[in-house]
Amino acid sequence: MNELANLFDAALLSSTMRFATPLLLAALGGLICERAGIFNIALEGLMLTGAFAAVAGSYYAGVLGGVGAAVVAGAALAALYAGFVVGLRSDEIVVGIALNLLASGLTVFLLRALFGVKGAFQDPRIEGLGSVRLPLIEAIPIVGPLLSGHSWLVYAALMLVAIVWVVLFHHPLGLRLRGVGEQPDAAATLGVNTRRVQAAALIVSGMLCGLAGAQLSLGSVTLFVEGMSAGRGWIAVVAVLLGRAHPVGVAVACLVFGFTDSLGFRLQGRDIPSQLTEMLPYVVTLIGLAIINSRRAQQKGLQP
Amino acid sequence: MVATSSEAPALELRGIVKRFPGVLANDHIDLAVAPGEIRALLGENGAGKTTLMRVLYGLYPPDDGEILLDGKAQRFRSPTDAIHAGIGMVHQHFMLFPSLTVAENVVYGREPQRWGLLDRTAAARQVAELAERYGLQVDPAARVADLPVGSRQRVEILKTLYRDARVLILDEPTAVLTPQERQGLFQILRELASQGKTVIFITHKLQEVMDLADHATVLRGGMVEATVAVADSSPEALCRHMVGRDLLPQLAKVPQATGESLLAVNNLVVLDNTGRRIVDQVSFEVRAGEIVGLAGVAGNGQSELVAAIAGLRSPAAGRILLNQDDVTATSIAARRQAGLAYIPEDRNRVGLALAASVADNLILTGRHNPTLTQRGVLSQAGIERYTTDLVERFDIKIASVREAVDHLSGGNRQKVVTARELAQEPLVLIAEQPTQGVDVGAAESIHHNLLAVRDQGRAVLLSSAESSEILALCDRILVMFEGRIVGELLAEELANDPAAEATIGLLAAGGEV
Ligand SMILES: Nc1ncnc2c1ncn2[C@@H]1O[C@H](COP(=O)(O)OP(=O)(O)OP(=O)(O)O)[C@@H](O)[C@H]1O
Ligand SMILES: [Mg+2]
Numbered sequence: 001m002n003e004l005a006n007l008f009d010a011a012l013l014s015s016t017m018r019f020a021t022p023l024l025l026a027a028l029g030g031l032i033c034e035r036a037g038i039f040n041i042a043l044e045g046l047m048l049t050g051a052f053a054a055v056a057g058s059y060y061a062g063v064l065g066g067v068g069a070a071v072v073a074g075a076a077l078a079a080l081y082a083g084f085v086v087g088l089r090s091d092e093i094v095v096g097i098a099l100n101l102l103a104s105g106l107t108v109f110l111l112r113a114l115f116g117v118k119g120a121f122q123d124p125r126i127e128g129l130g131s132v133r134l135p136l137i138e139a140i141p142i143v144g145p146l147l148s149g150h151s152w153l154v155y156a157a158l159m160l161v162a163i164v165w166v167v168l169f170h171h172p173l174g175l176r177l178r179g180v181g182e183q184p185d186a187a188a189t190l191g192v193n194t195r196r197v198q199a200a201a202l203i204v205s206g207m208l209c210g211l212a213g214a215q216l217s218l219g220s221v222t223l224f225v226e227g228m229s230a231g232r233g234w235i236a237v238v239a240v241l242l243g244r245a246h247p248v249g250v251a252v253a254c255l256v257f258g259f260t261d262s263l264g265f266r267l268q269g270r271d272i273p274s275q276l277t278e279m280l281p282y283v284v285t286l287i288g289l290a291i292i293n294s295r296r297a298q299q300k301g302l303q304p
Numbered sequence: 305m306v307a308t309s310s311e312a313p314a315l316e317l318r319g320i321v322k323r324f325p326g327v328l329a330n331d332h333i334d335l336a337v338a339p340g341e342i343r344a345l346l347g348e349n350g351a352g353k354t355t356l357m358r359v360l361y362g363l364y365p366p367d368d369g370e371i372l373l374d375g376k377a378q379r380f381r382s383p384t385d386a387i388h389a390g391i392g393m394v395h396q397h398f399m400l401f402p403s404l405t406v407a408e409n410v411v412y413g414r415e416p417q418r419w420g421l422l423d424r425t426a427a428a429r430q431v432a433e434l435a436e437r438y439g440l441q442v443d444p445a446a447r448v449a450d451l452p453v454g455s456r457q458r459v460e461i462l463k464t465l466y467r468d469a470r471v472l473i474l475d476e477p478t479a480v481l482t483p484q485e486r487q488g489l490f491q492i493l494r495e496l497a498s499q500g501k502t503v504i505f506i507t508h509k510l511q512e513v514m515d516l517a518d519h520a521t522v523l524r525g526g527m528v529e530a531t532v533a534v535a536d537s538s539p540e541a542l543c544r545h546m547v548g549r550d551l552l553p554q555l556a557k558v559p560q561a562t563g564e565s566l567l568a569v570n571n572l573v574v575l576d577n578t579g580r581r582i583v584d585q586v587s588f589e590v591r592a593g594e595i596v597g598l599a600g601v602a603g604n605g606q607s608e609l610v611a612a613i614a615g616l617r618s619p620a621a622g623r624i625l626l627n628q629d630d631v632t633a634t635s636i637a638a639r640r641q642a643g644l645a646y647i648p649e650d651r652n653r654v655g656l657a658l659a660a661s662v663a664d665n666l667i668l669t670g671r672h673n674p675t676l677t678q679r680g681v682l683s684q685a686g687i688e689r690y691t692t693d694l695v696e697r698f699d700i701k702i703a704s705v706r707e708a709v710d711h712l713s714g715g716n717r718q719k720v721v722t723a724r725e726l727a728q729e730p731l732v733l734i735a736e737q738p739t740q741g742v743d744v745g746a747a748e749s750i751h752h753n754l755l756a757v758r759d760q761g762r763a764v765l766l767s768s769a770e771s772s773e774i775l776a777l778c779d780r781i782l783v784m785f786e787g788r789i790v791g792e793l794l795a796e797e798l799a800n801d802p803a804a805e806a807t808i809g810l811l812a813a814g815g816e817v
Binding site for chain 2: 172174
């Protein structure tokens with residue numbers, strides 16, 4: 001009993017938020033693309049690029065420079081993606097996988113070229129995002145530790161959920177975006193430039209993935225490690241599907257993943273082998289995929 | 305050709321030329337339509353009607369020629385330009401967003417705003433006002449996915465009116481409508497014309513031209529064959545302009561003895577996505593040498609019933625017997641193997657692989673045909689021979705069998721599906737709207753083919769929104785209403801009954817006879 005209480009303490013909730021935030025930011029990007037009719041499978045690479053750019057930017061120009069660099073780098077890579085997928089009508093899966101590979105190679109290369117290190121880069125000059133304390137809320141049990149004491153990007157991510165929801169369902173842009181995703185021909189005959197809408201959706205998702213990367217490398221730690229996105233982009237892709245590309249659904253999915261992440265982290269150092277605890281988020285992801293699939297089969301009502 | 309009215313034309317096309325690789329789709333077309341006029345555009349499949357209208361709507365740049373609106377030359381680089389100039393188009397295949405509401409569909413791209421956000425209240429109000437003014441009944445708050453075809457079409461018309469269209473183009477607007485819906489549409493179009501709008505509509509049904517249009521322009525091989533005042537013309541004369549010959553007088557349907565049951569459905573229940581019984585305890589059989597018709601207003605379960613028989617949907621209860629074998633739980637492949645063929649209603653999504661070639665589409669269901677393979681590998685020469693033969697037999701107008709299906713005109717796509725399924729020499733043929741969008745000549749030949757299947761002692765289940773088609777072909781007619789069969793009529797009893805169509809219509813609307 002005591003053991004359990006120990007496990008589920010306030011710190012667990014707090015770290016849930018920390019783990020969920022990069023997922024959430026990337027998944028919001030994926031959601032926007034999904035609604036525009038593009039399956040963005042490059043979230044992983046975009047996030048990794050953002051994480052590197054954030055560290056590099058912070059090293060040279062302080063924390064705001066870092067966040068700015070992450071956003072710009074994410075947008076630039078996403079623009080490349082858009083050039084292929086929207087401009088040249090290439091297959092989004094193939095190009096997306098290529099971009100993921102490019103991002104992992106490029107960050108390793110730049111790590112060498114700019115900082116002359118291999119594996120990881122840590123330096124006192126890298127400025128972290130720091131944490132924001134919410135004076136009144138802090139005192140409330142459960143909610144206090146859940147909400148207070150995070151980097152400002154965590155709060156930005158929560159606000160972005162609301163913003164994405166408003167734009168998607170209550171702004172003309174959102175209506176156009178959803179229309180382009182559902183029936184591009186219909187949108188085109190009404191004079192909406194579908195390519196521009198899709199390209200914009202991709203670039204915005206690149207920016208959001210950039211922020212996700214910044215949270216990863218400047219949020220609770222201040223360093224860059226090769227491949228530090230560690231599959232989180234893929235989990236974000238699953239969250240988009242699981243949350244049916246709805247901001248609230250996606251946010252819930254990300255919080256669940258964030259929770260298992262932090263639980264796995266917490267279980268380390270106990271009697272359970274760390275290989276098992278580290279598996280936890282991915283096992284939950286697999287379960288999520290199974291849910292998505294069975295739901296699809298049901299919807300179609302097809303014979304096997 | 306002169307403008308057919310004393311007034312200056314609202315719309316004038318001069319010498320429009322449009323080429324596709326290997327095809328001259330529009331060959332110096334001239335057309336002038338007066339304000340307030342309803343103009344019918346006729347022609348065989350592939351004559352260039354849709355292409356001409358797409359040029360007018362800014363979807364294809366013309367290779368030559370001029371478009372004038374109220375005497376002013378226009379240059380349309382995109383539909384946006386055409387919309388701005390006051391042209392609206394209702395496409396052959398609807399261009400709607402099913403998951404959005406009627407109001408959202410209408411205002412899409414030109415949304416009313418308040419405080420920078422989408423103003424749904426204003427959108428609904430504006431749409432309701434427009435609907436009121438032109439007599440179009442539709443609920444602005446309904447989701448398009450939940451609407452029947454007739455209402456969807458009204459949404460399409462509202463879209464053009466919302467954008468202040470003065471010239472309204474409708475490409476085969478009646479192809480998917482029930483007789484009641486068609487009358488509703490005609491009412492609306494007459495109302496629009498009386499308010500000064502110019503209406504151009506494409507159709508293959510000559511009676512509609514006689515009922516609705518002021519003038520008719522017939523295209524043939526990409527050229528204007530004739531423009532006639534409808535009052536001075538007749539369906540026969542229009543037909544001669546279209547196909548260059550007279551139609552065969554009557555289908556020769558000789559009564560014949562029916563054999564054993566080839567298709568039987570027992571107490572079939574099919575649920576829709578919300579769990580409602582969309583097909584409710586339906587039982588019937590189709591015997592050898594018989595064409596059984598499935599009539600009714602769209603949305604009363606016919607499509608779902610047919611989908612269940614074809615194997616596209618699992619029934620919740622009941623049995624399906626094919627040639628006396630229970631196939632309820634078997635796969636589509638097994639049913640086809642047992643002699644089932646299916647001409648689906650939605651040729652674009654169910655019937656065809658649009659990006660694939662005509663040849664590939666034609667052999668999709670014939671891969672067991674020994675002439676197509678050589679030592680287990682597809683033989684190109686065999687395929688070429690087999691498909692070229694089908695193309696000729698069914699008069700499919702294409703440049704080559706290697707052409708992608710999505711370059712084909714609507715009617716020629718329908719012919720590809722029909723040819724493929726008939727080539728199976730099926731024991732049981734399910735034909736769903738088999739002549740939608742095909743020209744009179746081709747519809748005639750498809751009808752002959754269906755009768756041939758029957759006369760060879762096999763069975764046909766024909767689902768059609770056209771009462772006249774059902775009456776002309778079927779031996780027995782089942783009328784569906786709210787998922788049930790509410791009436792069974794025998795062709796012999798209906799023959800020469802002038803009220804036959806009305807009887808079907810009454811039953812289909814849930815009435816008693
Ligand atoms: N995008 C395209 N690419 C190549 N060829 C095309 C394309 N669109 C149409 N065509 C060809 O142009 C000709 C005219 O086609 P169009 O669609 O205008 O015919 P239609 O008169 O509308 O026929 P239907 O009554 O069958 O709808 C056809 O031979 C068709 O194959
Ligand atoms: Mg056409």
